[in-house]
Amino acid sequence: MNKLQIVLSGIVRNNPTFVLMLGMCPTLGTTTSAINGAGMGAATMAVLILSNAVISLVKNIIPSKVRIPAYIVIIAAFVTVVELCMRAYLPDLYRTLGVFIPLIVVNCIILGRAEGFAAKNGVLASALDGVGIGLGFTLSLTVIGAVREAFGSGSVFGQIFISGDGMLIFVLAPGAFLVLGYLMVLFNKLTAKMKS
Amino acid sequence: MVLVLGGISLIASAGVGYVYKITEEPIALAAEANTRAALAEVLPPFDSTQASQLVLDEIPVVVHTAITSDGQVVGYAVETATRKGFSGEFRLMVGFLPDGKVQRVRVLQHAETPGLGSKMTEDGNPLETSVVGRNPSEMNLAVTKDGGEVDALTAATITSRAYVDAVARAFNAIMTGTPAAIKTGDEPIDTSTGASSQNAGKEAENE
Numbered sequence: 001m002n003k004l005q006i007v008l009s010g011i012v013r014n015n016p017t018f019v020l021m022l023g024m025c026p027t028l029g030t031t032t033s034a035i036n037g038a039g040m041g042a043a044t045m046a047v048l049i050l051s052n053a054v055i056s057l058v059k060n061i062i063p064s065k066v067r068i069p070a071y072i073v074i075i076a077a078f079v080t081v082v083e084l085c086m087r088a089y090l091p092d093l094y095r096t097l098g099v100f101i102p103l104i105v106v107n108c109i110i111l112g113r114a115e116g117f118a119a120k121n122g123v124l125a126s127a128l129d130g131v132g133i134g135l136g137f138t139l140s141l142t143v144i145g146a147v148r149e150a151f152g153s154g155s156v157f158g159q160i161f162i163s164g165d166g167m168l169i170f171v172l173a174p175g176a177f178l179v180l181g182y183l184m185v186l187f188n189k190l191t192a193k194m195k196s
Numbered sequence: 197m198v199l200v201l202g203g204i205s206l207i208a209s210a211g212v213g214y215v216y217k218i219t220e221e222p223i224a225l226a227a228e229a230n231t232r233a234a235l236a237e238v239l240p241p242f243d244s245t246q247a248s249q250l251v252l253d254e255i256p257v258v259v260h261t262a263i264t265s266d267g268q269v270v271g272y273a274v275e276t277a278t279r280k281g282f283s284g285e286f287r288l289m290v291g292f293l294p295d296g297k298v299q300r301v302r303v304l305q306h307a308e309t310p311g312l313g314s315k316m317t318e319d320g321n322p323l324e325t326s327v328v329g330r331n332p333s334e335m336n337l338a339v340t341k342d343g344g345e346v347d348a349l350t351a352a353t354i355t356s357r358a359y360v361d362a363v364a365r366a367f368n369a370i371m372t373g374t375p376a377a378i379k380t381g382d383e384p385i386d387t388s389t390g391a392s393s394q395n396a397g398k399e400a401e402n403e
Contacts, residue, residue, distance in 0.1 A: 032310045058204070063197045070204050077208035081215045088222035091230060095305060152311055168351075171311040 003128055010132020012194075016109045017140035017180075018187040023109040027141060028176040030100050034157045037145025038138060039093045040100060043082055045134025047104050048113060049127050050078045056118040056126035071114045072105070079104045109137060140183075147179050230304075231275075235260055238291025238300040239271045250369060255279065257369040269294050274366035275304065280358035283307040288359070290366035296331040300324070301363065313355030322347035323359050332367040 016022045023044070030040040054074055062070045083101045086094040094101065104110065113133055118126040146156050152171035154162035169175045235245060242262035249258050258275040271294060277287045286306035291299035301324045303317040315321050326346040327337070338344025339356045348356035 062200055062204075066197050066201045070201055073201070073205050073208050077212050080212045084212075084215050084219040084223070088219040088226060091226040098307070165350075166311065168311045172309065 003125070006125055006128045007132035007135070010129060010134070011136040011139065012191060014133065015136040015140060015187070016133050017137060017144075018184050020109070020112070022112055023107045023137065026100050026103065026107060027144065028173070028180065030097060031141050031145040031148055031176060031179075032171050033149040033153070034142055034146035036096055037141035037143075039090075039097055041134070041138025041141040043086065043097070043101060044104055044107060044109065044137055045130070046082050047075065047078045048110055048134045048137075049130035051075045051110055052113055052118040052126040052130035053123055054078075055114045056121060056123045059119050067119070068111075068115075071111060075110050075114070076105045109133060144176070144179050144183060147183065148175055151175070151179075234289040234302050234304060235262070235273050238273050238289050238302050240293070240299065242270050245273070250372065252365050252368055252372075255365065257365060259369050271299060272370045274369050276362045276366035276369065278358040278362035278365065280354070280361050281306065281308055282313050282352070282354045282358070283309065286358065286362070288362045288366070290363055292367070292370055296333065296367070296370070297329055298327045298332065298363070300328060308355050309352070313349065313352040315349050315352065316355060316359055321349065323349060323356055327363055332364060337364055337367075
């Protein structure tokens with residue numbers, strides 16, 4: 001697999017949200033608007049690239065019995081670093097995402113890629129896998145957020161195009177499931193067409 | 197095995213400690229800039245503020261007294277909070293003029309439902325316009341559903357009640373924390389700031 005393929009596979013063939021179905025909790029919880037989805041995706045991507053690269057670097061010195069605790073320690077350290085940096089330099093985004101940032105530690109995408117990819121591949125390939133999966137996650141969350149914001153608040157990225165109340169169900173929890181489901185149908189239809 | 201895990205933990209905690217050290221100052225600055233921006237929004241022009249902390253109903257409240265360079269008190273900004281919100285605690289900054297009238301209210305932090313309770317953060321929402329320009333002790337500070345004079349947000353009664361709770365706590369904080377000016381009410385009002393008067397001459401006693 002060449003380098004471009006690794007990145008592209010994370011966006012389409014192994015899309016974490018629509019194909020792997022990982023990390024559903026932040027996906028459903030943070031996508032109330034396009035900017036929140038994009039911010040959550042970017043934070044997850046930063047952690048994913050760093051943790052994938054470091055885990056791939058140290059994979060040979062970690063005994064397999066303690067590999068999961070070791071991965072979690074590494075991931076948790078990077079999440080804390082990202083959280084501190086966000087609080088320092090992006091306080092507004094930190095206020096909206098709040099509790100979901102520390103929860104990146106237990107996002108199964110990150111442990112899943114550590115175990116499934118970084119533990120078997122080189123440093124560069126693992127970092128690129130982080131880029132690909134991270135981009136896939138960010139794009140999916142941004143699209144879900146944009147759709148929910150458009151129907152629920154009549155705006156996209158805060159740009160109001162219909163003033164008024166909107167269909168509130170899209171901003172509330174049930175809307176997250178609805179939009180996720182319909183976008184998944186759409187995604188699978190499009191990828192099926194691309195394959196044939 | 198233990199050695200490797202211990203080593204990784206040690207390196208990880210050292211790294212986190214280092215990042216904490218270098219972000220400590222920017223984080224404090226960001227928090228301070230946030231408070232200062234909120235103060236400037238809810239108060240008439242001022243030169244300096246004095247903060248005093250107190251605790252009301254187990255909730256910490258900070259009263260900022262705004263002073264001009266010639267020592268005149270131009271207003272009070274109260275960082276207040278409520279635990280009655282629909283999604284837990286939220287914090288408001290309420291600006292009062294020296295006569296106890298509400299100048300402006302700003303939401304500092306909340307987790308209310310987007311599209312419903314979150315409307316309390318918007319400019320000119322019914323909650324804010326109901327209290328701005330009025331002295332909480334001279335009005336019935338409760339949502340209309342409870343027989344008060346504060347227009348609630350549509351479909352967000354719990355948030356509205358919590359908002360009223362936080363505003364009342366802010367007013368109580370200046371009553372207990374900085375008694376003199378408010379109670380007499382004969383401090384001059386700074387009219388240049390254009391504190392809008394939503395008061396349509398309604399008068400009702402607070403319960």
